[in-house]
Amino acid sequence: MALKAIGQGSGSDTGTNTSGFSALLAGSRNYNVYFYGLGIYTYFWSSTEYNNSYYAFYLSLDTIGSNIDLDYDGKVFGFSVRCVKD
Numbered sequence: 817m818a819l820k821a822i823g824q825g826s827g828s829d830t831g832t833n834t835s836g837f838s839a840l841l842a843g844s845r846n847y848n849v850y851f852y853g854l855g856i857y858t859y860f861w862s863s864t865e866y867n868n869s870y871y872a873f874y875l876s877l878d879t880i881g882s883n884i885d886l887d888y889d890g891k892v893f894g895f896s897v898r899c900v901k902d
Contacts, residue, residue: 825879839877845894859895
């Protein structure tokens with residue numbers, strides 16, 4: 817998977833980092849401050865809000881598969897961020 821860091825993921829879906837993005841499967845934090853998913857998936861917040869200031873879009877990657885999903889959720893969750901120079 818081009819976005820995952822080398823060695824992240826499993827089988828044919830192991831990261832190649834050909835994009836240079838180097839995403840680590842860092843997991844996330846839920847609203848109860850419980851951390852989970854380390855090495856299994858990661859979410860990256862977008863700066864784009866959805867519907868109101870409570871929600872924002874995020875991008876997700878996981879260990880199995882090469883899907884990149886875009887969805888939205890409440891900002892109470894602890895997702896990774898990546899600063900990108902424009």
